[in-house]
Amino acid sequence: MLRMHIVYEDAVSLAVIERMIGAHRDRLTIGDHHHGQGFGRIKANIAKYNTVAERLPFFVLTDLDTKQCAPGLIAQWLPGSKAPHLLFRIAVREVESWLLADREGFAAYLGISAANLPRDPDSLLDPKGEIFRLTRKSRSRGLRQDIIPEGLASIGPGYNDAMPRFVRSGWNPETARKYSPSLDKALRALNDYLRSH
Amino acid sequence: MMITHLKLTNWKNFKTVDVDLGKRVFIVGPNASGKSNLLDALRFLRDVAMPTGGGLQQAIGDRGGVSAIRCLAARQPSHIELCVKLAESSKDENPWSYELGIEQERRGNRRPRIQFERVSRGDKRLLERPDAADEADEERKYQTALEQTTFNKEFRDIAKFLEKIEYFHLVPQMLKYPQAFSGPDLPGDPFGRGFLDNLARVGPKKRDASLKRIESMLRLAVPQLSSLEYVEDGGKPHLQAMYRHWRPDAGIQHETQFSDGTLRLIGLSWSMLQGSGPLLLEEPELSLNYGIVERIPGLLHEMRKKKDRQSFISTHSEILVSDKGIELDEILLLIPNNEGTRVIPCSAIEDATTLLSAGFSPAEIVFPKSRPESIDNLELKF
Numbered sequence: 001m002l003r004m005h006i007v008y009e010d011a012v013s014l015a016v017i018e019r020m021i022g023a024h025r026d027r028l029t030i031g032d033h034h035h036g037q038g039f040g041r042i043k044a045n046i047a048k049y050n051t052v053a054e055r056l057p058f059f060v061l062t063d064l065d066t067k068q069c070a071p072g073l074i075a076q077w078l079p080g081s082k083a084p085h086l087l088f089r090i091a092v093r094e095v096e097s098w099l100l101a102d103r104e105g106f107a108a109y110l111g112i113s114a115a116n117l118p119r120d121p122d123s124l125l126d127p128k129g130e131i132f133r134l135t136r137k138s139r140s141r142g143l144r145q146d147i148i149p150e151g152l153a154s155i156g157p158g159y160n161d162a163m164p165r166f167v168r169s170g171w172n173p174e175t176a177r178k179y180s181p182s183l184d185k186a187l188r189a190l191n192d193y194l195r196s197h
Numbered sequence: 198m199m200i201t202h203l204k205l206t207n208w209k210n211f212k213t214v215d216v217d218l219g220k221r222v223f224i225v226g227p228n229a230s231g232k233s234n235l236l237d238a239l240r241f242l243r244d245v246a247m248p249t250g251g252g253l254q255q256a257i258g259d260r261g262g263v264s265a266i267r268c269l270a271a272r273q274p275s276h277i278e279l280c281v282k283l284a285e286s287s288k289d290e291n292p293w294s295y296e297l298g299i300e301q302e303r304r305g306n307r308r309p310r311i312q313f314e315r316v317s318r319g320d321k322r323l324l325e326r327p328d329a330a331d332e333a334d335e336e337r338k339y340q341t342a343l344e345q346t347t348f349n350k351e352f353r354d355i356a357k358f359l360e361k362i363e364y365f366h367l368v369p370q371m372l373k374y375p376q377a378f379s380g381p382d383l384p385g386d387p388f389g390r391g392f393l394d395n396l397a398r399v400g401p402k403k404r405d406a407s408l409k410r411i412e413s414m415l416r417l418a419v420p421q422l423s424s425l426e427y428v429e430d431g432g433k434p435h436l437q438a439m440y441r442h443w444r445p446d447a448g449i450q451h452e453t454q455f456s457d458g459t460l461r462l463i464g465l466s467w468s469m470l471q472g473s474g475p476l477l478l479e480e481p482e483l484s485l486n487y488g489i490v491e492r493i494p495g496l497l498h499e500m501r502k503k504k505d506r507q508s509f510i511s512t513h514s515e516i517l518v519s520d521k522g523i524e525l526d527e528i529l530l531l532i533p534n535n536e537g538t539r540v541i542p543c544s545a546i547e548d549a550t551t552l553l554s555a556g557f558s559p560a561e562i563v564f565p566k567s568r569p570e571s572i573d574n575l576e577l578k579f
Contacts, residue, residue: 010521011491035487037519037558145502150524152544152553157221157498157522 002197003031004087007042007049007060011160013095015167017061020190023173027194036062046077046088053086057197059190060087063094070182087193092182096127099163100134101180102172109170110138122182128155131163198283198358199507200239200475201292206278207271209234212537219287219527220501221494223518224511226531227569231538232511235531236364236477238279239509243362244384245297245343251360251384252344253299257309259384263301270537276300276312283355291319293355297341310338316352323351361474367392367464369457369484389464393452396427397434399471411466418489419459423448436463458484469500475507476500482514494520518560525549528563 004021008014014033021028034049036042042062049058064070070090074082082088091098100106100121107114116134124130135147146158156162177184205214210231224232237260244256260266267277277299284292298312316324324342331337342348349356367389371378378390386395396404404427412425415438424439435451438459442448452460461484468476476497482490494517497508512518518528528543543549543563552562 033488035491040556142502146498149522151526152550153524153559154521154553154556157524158495158502159522160520161495161499 002028002057002194004028004057004059005031005034005052007034007036007045007058009036009042009062009095012099012163012167013061013063013091015164016095016098016171017059019167019171019173020187021059024190024194031057036060043077050078050080050083050086053083055085057085057193058083058087059089061089061091061095061186064090064092085197087189089186089189090182091186092122092180093125094127096131096163097121097124098173098176098180098183098186099167099171100124100127100130101176101178101183102170103175103179105170105172105175106134106166109166110134110143111140112137119179122180132156198285198354200281201284201287201289202280202282203238204278204280205238207268207275208238208277208279209266209268210533210538211235211540212268212270214238214540216529216540216542217526218507219524220507221497221523221527222507222509223494223523223528224509224531225513225518225528225543225563226538226567227533230531230533230567232531233479235529235540236479236509236511239362239475239477240364240385240387242279242281242295242297242359243364245341246356246359247384248344248346248360253309253311253341254339255384257299263299263307263309268537270535281359283358293318293352295343295352295355295359297343308339311341314341314343316342316355318352358474361472362477363468363472363474364477364479365389365464365468366479367461367468369455369460372460373453392464392467393434393436396436397429407467407470410470411463414466415459415462418462418486422459425463456484458486461485462489469496469506473504473506475509477509479511480513481510482512482517487516490514490516491520493517494523498522515560515564518563519558521558523559525553525559525562528559530563530566532566 006017008017018030021030042060046060049060052058064073070092073090074088100117103114103117107117112134116137118124118130121127132148135144138144143162145156146162147156149156173183173187177187199220200218202217203214205211208214224235226232241256244251244259245253257263257266263277267275278297280294280296282292282294294317296313296315299309300312302308302310311326314324314326315322326342327338343356364385364387366387371388371390372392375390382391408425408427415422415425421440422438423441426437428435428437438450438455440448440450465481481493497510500506500508525544526542529540530543530546532539532541543559546562546566549562
């Protein structure tokens with residue numbers, strides 16, 4: 001059994017990593033949890049993770065946010081070579097795009113029609129904003145109260161409960177990968193890693 | 198109902214406080230800036246409103262008298278003033294307001310008495326004291342109308358509401374070494390000395406239902422724990438937990454053997470599940486693991502949603518305040534200076550919205566502001 005240490009940005013990306021690794025539970029378990037506290041600290045620590053990943057498997061998941069492109073970000077953060085056990089994945093633009101990509105699943109969670117969901121979530125500049133927009137259509141008052149921020153906060157007060165709950169119980173990565181090339185690449189990278197180790 | 202506004206004059210560290218309050222209020226500031234004193238203003242109103250064991254004289258007496266409460270920076274006016282606005286929501290068009298001014302007798306026993314007491318609802322004034330009766334009989338000024346059920350009929354709703362304010366700060370050692378803590382009970386059992394007796398008083402059905410919920414949460418936080426239940430042993434109440442152990446009979450523990458963190462978590466969850474009024478929590482992060490602390494703001498949101506309870510949380514924890522679902526105006530920053538501590542909402546911090554839109558978490562915005570400048574030179578001369 002391979003123990004993979006994980007680095008995540010927030011409650012949502014943690015839940016996503018757990019699902020991705022959980023799909024290989026016959027071979028993989030999650031080791032240490034490193035809370036990156038947003039991409040700033042992940043960026044600051046990436047060289048350390050890379051050093052450790054010379055020997056130990058590390059899965060780092062971060063958002064592309066406003067950077068140009070994923071390969072550009074990798075080159076910028078890791079100017080040297082990438083260690084053999086480092087899986088450094090970047091969600092385009094945010095991990096939320098991967099969730100929106102399960103159009104049926106997320107529509108069912110909100111209780112709205114899947115026709116409302118974007119067909120190309122990776123191209124969204126503000127995936128969280130899209131989630132708020134869709135949640136406003138939901139009949140569930142509880143979900144609206146949880147997910148949509150009341151003021152200027154970047155997420156609603158119960159977002160970190162409501163979205164991970166969806167990831168754990170409603171999200172289907174196999175459906176989602178069809179609409180998100182970025183998720184598809186991440187899932188393939190994990191598969192390839194397991195095939196070669 | 199919730200407390201939507203708090204105004205204080207000459208209350209402990211604060212010469213003046215004048216702030217709006219939301220559904221959750223996170224209180225952040227350096228050591229000794231007055232976080233607990235701010236919570237205590239609300240506890241004080243609760244103590245005044247309590248029909249038994251409460252009242253103005255008792256509430257002031259428990260705090261060491263007027264001179265112990267009055268702000269050191271107080272000059273003129275020198276009276277103490279506490280005003281709250283209460284409303285069903287922030288959009289309520291008919292909010293309640295309760296205003297209490299306290300002064301001290303100039304001679305004699307120097308007893309505290311009301312300087313004024315006012316209640317209104319919307320534009321309508323329901324109480325204005327001192328009134329003619331107070332002037333005719335000075336003795337009346339030693340009691341508030343809030344504490345007298347015969348007088349407060351028109352505004353009993355707010356008396357009942359204030360009475361339900363709950364402060365809970367379970368100190369594990371109080372449960373583990375009860376013999377070390379003697380003396381009279383404090384109103385509302387703030388430190389959990391009587392926690393087990395309180396458990397015993399709650400009806401078995403309600404108690405078991407709450408303990409079941411706490412148990413299922415504890416099983417996630419403390420994976421070795423398999424069950425938590427209330428037991429009575431020789432007439433004395435106890436909490437009993439079963440831990441998974443390689444020797445099947447070895448895993449039973451009573452509360453005196455629980456870890457501090459386990460007891461804190463039990464106390465925290467109990468206070469969220471029981472009760473219906475505003476909940477005041479002092480540093481709920483103490484003894485708790487990172488993973489639990491970061492869930493606290495979400496749990497308080499859930500409590501508000503399901504039970505319509507407001508919460509006030511004093512904290513030093515960056516993890517707790519790093520939840521990006523916290524609005525900047527939900528955080529109060531305490532800034533001490535020689536003229537008493539100032540209280541401002543984090544949204545009033547210069548550049549706060551710029552920092553927020555750049556992706557900073559609320560903690561990254563507020564904590565750099567609550568760091569005393571002299572701390573860089575912190576040393577202890579051995």
